[in-house]
Amino acid sequence: MTLQTALKKNNSHYHHGNLRQTLLSAATHMIAEKGIESLSLRKLAEKVGVSRTAAYHYFKDKNDLLCAIAANGFRRWQQSLDQLSSNQLPDRQKFEQYILGYMAFATSNPEEYELMFGRCIWKQSKCTNELQDISHSTFQRQVEMIEYWQSIGLVVGDNPVRSAQIIWGTLHGIAKLFIDGVYADVGRAEEIVISALPMFIAPKV
Amino acid sequence: MTLQTALKKNNSHYHHGNLRQTLLSAATHMIAEKGIESLSLRKLAEKVGVSRTAAYHYFKDKNDLLCAIAANGFRRWQQSLDQLSSNQLPDRQKFEQYILGYMAFATSNPEEYELMFGRCIWKQSKCTNELQDISHSTFQRQVEMIEYWQSIGLVVGDNPVRSAQIIWGTLHGIAKLFIDGVYADVGRAEEIVISALPMFIAPKV
DNA sequence: GCCAGCATTTTGACACTGTCAAGATTGGTT
DNA sequence: AACCAATCTTGACAGTGTCAAAATGCTGGC
Numbered sequence: 001m002t003l004q005t006a007l008k009k010n011n012s013h014y015h016h017g018n019l020r021q022t023l024l025s026a027a028t029h030m031i032a033e034k035g036i037e038s039l040s041l042r043k044l045a046e047k048v049g050v051s052r053t054a055a056y057h058y059f060k061d062k063n064d065l066l067c068a069i070a071a072n073g074f075r076r077w078q079q080s081l082d083q084l085s086s087n088q089l090p091d092r093q094k095f096e097q098y099i100l101g102y103m104a105f106a107t108s109n110p111e112e113y114e115l116m117f118g119r120c121i122w123k124q125s126k127c128t129n130e131l132q133d134i135s136h137s138t139f140q141r142q143v144e145m146i147e148y149w150q151s152i153g154l155v156v157g158d159n160p161v162r163s164a165q166i167i168w169g170t171l172h173g174i175a176k177l178f179i180d181g182v183y184a185d186v187g188r189a190e191e192i193v194i195s196a197l198p199m200f201i202a203p204k205v
Numbered sequence: 206m207t208l209q210t211a212l213k214k215n216n217s218h219y220h221h222g223n224l225r226q227t228l229l230s231a232a233t234h235m236i237a238e239k240g241i242e243s244l245s246l247r248k249l250a251e252k253v254g255v256s257r258t259a260a261y262h263y264f265k266d267k268n269d270l271l272c273a274i275a276a277n278g279f280r281r282w283q284q285s286l287d288q289l290s291s292n293q294l295p296d297r298q299k300f301e302q303y304i305l306g307y308m309a310f311a312t313s314n315p316e317e318y319e320l321m322f323g324r325c326i327w328k329q330s331k332c333t334n335e336l337q338d339i340s341h342s343t344f345q346r347q348v349e350m351i352e353y354w355q356s357i358g359l360v361v362g363d364n365p366v367r368s369a370q371i372i373w374g375t376l377h378g379i380a381k382l383f384i385d386g387v388y389a390d391v392g393r394a395e396e397i398v399i400s401a402l403p404m405f406i407a408p409k410v
Numbered sequence: 411g412c413c414a415g416c417a418t419t420t421t422g423a424c425a426c427t428g429t430c431a432a433g434a435t436t437g438g439t440t
Numbered sequence: 441a442a443c444c445a446a447t448c449t450t451g452a453c454a455g456t457g458t459c460a461a462a463a464t465g466c467t468g469g470c
Contacts (some may be wrong), residue, residue: 015417015418015419015464015465015466016418016419019419021419039353040455040457041456041457041458042455042456042457043268047438050419050420051419051420051421051458052420052421052458053331053419053421053457053458053459054418054419055421056457056458057418061457061458062456062457062458074416089434115384117381118323128408139387149443156404157297157400157404158401162397162400164378164396165382165388165391166375166379166397166400166404167376168378168382169375169379169381169382169397170371170374170375170378171378171380172378172382173373173374173377173378173379173381173382174371174374174375174378174379175378176322176374176377176378176381177370177373177374178378180322183370184343184453186370192367192370192371192374195362195364195371196371196374198361199361199371199404199405201402202334218435218448218449220435220436220437220447220448223446224447224448244424245427245428246427246428246429247426247428248425255448255449256448256449256450257428257429257449257450257457258429258430258448258449258450259427259447259448259449261428261429261430262446262447262448266428266429267428267429268429366461
């Protein structure tokens with residue numbers, strides 16, 4: 001559907017143009033709309049207007065495609081972190097923005113978030129090298145940020161890594177329970193996480 | 206494999222005995238060993254020694270079976286809560302036991318935990334009435350316990366329900382990240398959650 | 411200008427899955 | 441002894457992921 005592929009539109013189906021990207025974005029859209037469970041390679045192929053097995057030239061198998069989509073998700077989240085780091089807010093508000101941003105990212109595209117942290121992909125055997133790399137670097141990035149906030153006395157605790165693990169766990173858990181509809185009467189996940197803020201912030205001396 | 210079914214063992218395959226229970230426990234075992242993804246009704250049927258579609262007399266479809274297994278999980282967890290409530294520990298240690306117990310429950314059978322909180326089942330359309338009831342009552346139960354701990358000044362916060370949501374979110378998130386292997390270098394999930402304890406406990410006056 | 415070789419896509423095929431409709435078997439009731 | 445209802449099986453179908461082999465079109469060397 002991109003410009004290039006539109007120009008290439010001839011009566012034959014061969015040499016589609018940039019099929020890899022087209023497949024990725026189409027799959028991402030389908031997942032966002034209908035959920036991960038109901039994405040099949042065949043429906044995806046039909047949507048893109050290509051034969052059932054065309055994807056196998058760019059992805060080892062279905063899991064490989066899902067890993068690529070998840071990796072894109074991590075890249076997007078890392079860009080958010082970059083943007084956050086480079087603005088001029090005071091630390092306290094930066095921390096708040098980090099937390100709110102995490103919730104916004106998770107809830108604005110729940111299916112993608114589910115894909116990034118759902119069981120299926122993680123357990124080693126199924127995880128692509130690309131996904132492994134980008135996710136690890138993202139984790140490391142988050143740990144460093146929280147380490148910093150703790151080193152300046154903003155965040156409680158005496159063990160930086162441990163604090164990062166706990167904070168991330170909390171964000172992830174609240175995001176997931178919210179997405180799954182467990183907090184039935186809560187309008188926005190941000191409400192909960194804002195209430196949780198004081199638990200992480202060190203008391204003013 | 207139970208005593209009853211063993212007695213019923215004749216050359217015909219009809220009237221198996223208590224097939225519903227047999228299916229449930231066999232499926233639970235298979236999930237615990239090989240994971241949710243790799244459970245198929247047909248393999249289950251073969252394992253139990255019954256035809257492919259025998260399960261359809263007791264369960265509307267595959268999802269219905271999974272819901273029943275998840276409901277069992279909630280029942281087991283609720284029994285743990287009962288046991289905890291009825292012992293004589295001081296409140297502070299009870300709270301600690303609650304948190305440790307949650308982690309033990311989640312990590313001792315990760316696949317079942319995944320099934321209970323995985324995406325697949327929750328979103329309304331797929332959720333059985335039985336599962337809806339037992340899970341809601343379990344949630345309510347947990348909220349009440351935390352409400353109590355807060356009312357006696359043990360747990361921080363001024364909004365009981367909100368505190369319960371946050372604490373549960375934290376436990377769930379840490380459990381899930383641990384199960385998914387994100388905390389690569391952490392031996393037991395209990396380590397993390399014990400470090401997080403001070404955040405929830407109100408400072409002594 | 412043409413043709414070989416290569417990248418790309420398709421077709422055919424297979425095993426596996428969930429699920430339905432129709433038939434087979436059996437224990438219990440009258 | 442005969443029927444009934446519960447229980448289980450067989451047959452069948454559409455959908456899935458995936459592989460091997462064939463088909464197609466682009467591109468560089470002659």
